Amino acid sequence: MSDDDPQSDPSDPTRRKFLVTTGSSVAASLVASYVPALASGSDGDSDSAWAQTGSSLEDAVPITLRINGKDRQLRIDSRTTLLDCIRETVALTGTKKGCDHGQCGACTVHVNGKRVLSCLNFALMHDGDEITTIEGLGTPDALHPMQAAFVACDGYQCGYCTSGQIMSAVALLNEPCGPEDAAVKELMSGNICRCGAYPNIVAAIQQVRKGA
Amino acid sequence: MHTFKFIRPTDSAAAIAAAAESKTAQQGADVRFLGGGTTLIDLMKLNVETPARVLDINRLPLDKIELMPDGGLKIGATARNSALAYDARVQRDYVVLSQAILNGASAQVRNMATVAGNLLQRTRCAYFRDTAMPCNKREPGTGCPAIESGNRTLAIFGASDHCIATNPSDMCVALVALEAKVHVQGPKGPRVIAFGDFHLLPGSSPDRETVLEPGDLITHVTLPPPIAGSKQFYLKLRDRASYEFALASAAVVLTITGGKVTRARVALGGVGTKPWRSPEAEAALTGKAANDATFRQAAEAALRGAKPQSENAFKIELAKRCLTHTLRTAAAS
Numbered sequence: 001m002s003d004d005d006p007q008s009d010p011s012d013p014t015r016r017k018f019l020v021t022t023g024s025s026v027a028a029s030l031v032a033s034y035v036p037a038l039a040s041g042s043d044g045d046s047d048s049a050w051a052q053t054g055s056s057l058e059d060a061v062p063i064t065l066r067i068n069g070k071d072r073q074l075r076i077d078s079r080t081t082l083l084d085c086i087r088e089t090v091a092l093t094g095t096k097k098g099c100d101h102g103q104c105g106a107c108t109v110h111v112n113g114k115r116v117l118s119c120l121n122f123a124l125m126h127d128g129d130e131i132t133t134i135e136g137l138g139t140p141d142a143l144h145p146m147q148a149a150f151v152a153c154d155g156y157q158c159g160y161c162t163s164g165q166i167m168s169a170v171a172l173l174n175e176p177c178g179p180e181d182a183a184v185k186e187l188m189s190g191n192i193c194r195c196g197a198y199p200n201i202v203a204a205i206q207q208v209r210k211g212a
Numbered sequence: 213m214h215t216f217k218f219i220r221p222t223d224s225a226a227a228i229a230a231a232a233e234s235k236t237a238q239q240g241a242d243v244r245f246l247g248g249g250t251t252l253i254d255l256m257k258l259n260v261e262t263p264a265r266v267l268d269i270n271r272l273p274l275d276k277i278e279l280m281p282d283g284g285l286k287i288g289a290t291a292r293n294s295a296l297a298y299d300a301r302v303q304r305d306y307v308v309l310s311q312a313i314l315n316g317a318s319a320q321v322r323n324m325a326t327v328a329g330n331l332l333q334r335t336r337c338a339y340f341r342d343t344a345m346p347c348n349k350r351e352p353g354t355g356c357p358a359i360e361s362g363n364r365t366l367a368i369f370g371a372s373d374h375c376i377a378t379n380p381s382d383m384c385v386a387l388v389a390l391e392a393k394v395h396v397q398g399p400k401g402p403r404v405i406a407f408g409d410f411h412l413l414p415g416s417s418p419d420r421e422t423v424l425e426p427g428d429l430i431t432h433v434t435l436p437p438p439i440a441g442s443k444q445f446y447l448k449l450r451d452r453a454s455y456e457f458a459l460a461s462a463a464v465v466l467t468i469t470g471g472k473v474t475r476a477r478v479a480l481g482g483v484g485t486k487p488w489r490s491p492e493a494e495a496a497l498t499g500k501a502a503n504d505a506t507f508r509q510a511a512e513a514a515l516r517g518a519k520p521q522s523e524n525a526f527k528i529e530l531a532k533r534c535l536t537h538t539l540r541t542a543a544a545s
Binding site for chain 2: 061077078079081100101102105108114115116117120121122124125168171172175176185186187188189190191
């Protein structure tokens with residue numbers, strides 16, 4: 001979860017880095033085989049989606065996003081959601097895309113300290129805002145207490161919803177919430193876990209609240 | 213999603229001028245104000261909304277919640293639903309509003325969604341959200357398949373031969389019972405709209421949902437001064453315990469003096485094509501003893517005019533029991 005830049009360390013053989021590296025070389029070889037004009041970077045169709053990268057993107061808008069304390073100067077299409085910007089543009093893939101329609105909570109991040117659904121925000125709405133993702137909470141060597149509690153209480157099974165659950169749970173610590181489990185369940189109802197790890201998620205949150 | 217120009221107006225006047233260039237402020241608008249995004253961006257992803265220009269009004273100074281000289285409350289258009297629900301004045305004097313908001317959506321959505329955006333929340337009717345299907349609200353004249361089937365969650369009040377879609381808001385149900393007012397600034401100046409007049413019945417033009425015209429910007433919502441000793445409650449019944457739209461809900465504001473109901477405001481949610489006030493229930497309560505028999509009679513009166521669809525006749529008894537329980541709980545509070 002400290003995977004700040006998955007492409008930064010060539011000696012780090014993570015699964016994601018393997019997929020990113022092999023995926024892009026496969027894509028590059030396909031482009032080289034079938035679209036020689038683009039592969040050589042010369043006279044391709046400038047309207048082609050293949051050619052629209054980085055600053056050449058039509059109608060791209062410059063924006064500064066402050067993510068996990070670090071300013072990122074980006075140029076993005078106005079349609080880019082905060083979620084897609086975090087995952088695809090900035091390559092912080094701890095934040096997950098579940099339903100992409102605000103129904104599952106997997107994409108939960110903090111904006112200026114409040115939990116929000118990054119799939120239902122345009123990145124352009126957040127120029128200058130302080131954004132925190134799961135990568136900004138803790139590191140494998142120094143877990144956030146909520147991350148440690150999820151590990152201790154086994155608050156997950158497949159793990160896909162976990163970063164959203166933890167971002168929600170950390171925000172909940174600063175929200176009006178009664179002491180009982182029912183109050184925690186109500187305030188966590190926007191985070192769906194299809195594995196059904198709910199009892200352990202509630203236990204993890206209560207462990208942190210009682211220890212705090 | 214279709215491409216659009218993202219614009220951040222510098223002030224309300226600029227926002228109004230830009231929005232006034234739209235042909236309509238209703239379904240099919242080519243200019244949209246962007247608040248929390250929880251409805252608009254969802255519908256843009258589905259190509260149900262396809263604005264060419266999106267005006268981000270989140271940085272305009274419209275997010276304050278302020279006490280007014282008359283003792284009422286002024287709620288800024290971009291105040292977040294969570295800020296309103298947890299406001300100490302709302303929790304003390306307008307608790308039905310806090311309860312309604314906290315029964316809606318999830319904590320994340322409430323942190324994003326604005327008050328004005330909640331007023332403009334769109335129906336969850338599955339046909340409206342699916343561009344492969346006919347829908348008179350989305351594409352006037354194409355028909356309403358919901359009248360044939362798939363109408364379990366849809367309206368039993370206010371429907372027409374053209375549309376039976378339910379208004380999904382919880383917050384608006386409480387605002388009806390509290391007799392809120394909607395304040396709009398438009399190209400021709402400001403105006404104030406009584407809450408009950410803000411939403412329109414579908415009639416023969418279900419694409420038109422509110423009285424808003426191009427350029428109209430909701431600036432704030434006001435609540436009248438609190439009624440001392442009033443008893444309030446919001447109850448929501450739904451398929452899941454949380455994070456689900458209402459099958460039936462009720463908001464009540466009662467004044468009980470010497471065991472009698474002296475003033476009653478009753479609104480129903482999840483059952484109407486707009487947030488549904490029940491003058492029938494209010495009349496059945498006023499002047500009567502505050503007891504279970506009265507409450508059940510008020511619920512019978514409230515649902516007398518209901519017209520069920522093919523799959524939702526259950527909502528009539530559900531709404532009666534919902535309102536009876538809401539009245540009983542409020543009276544005992």
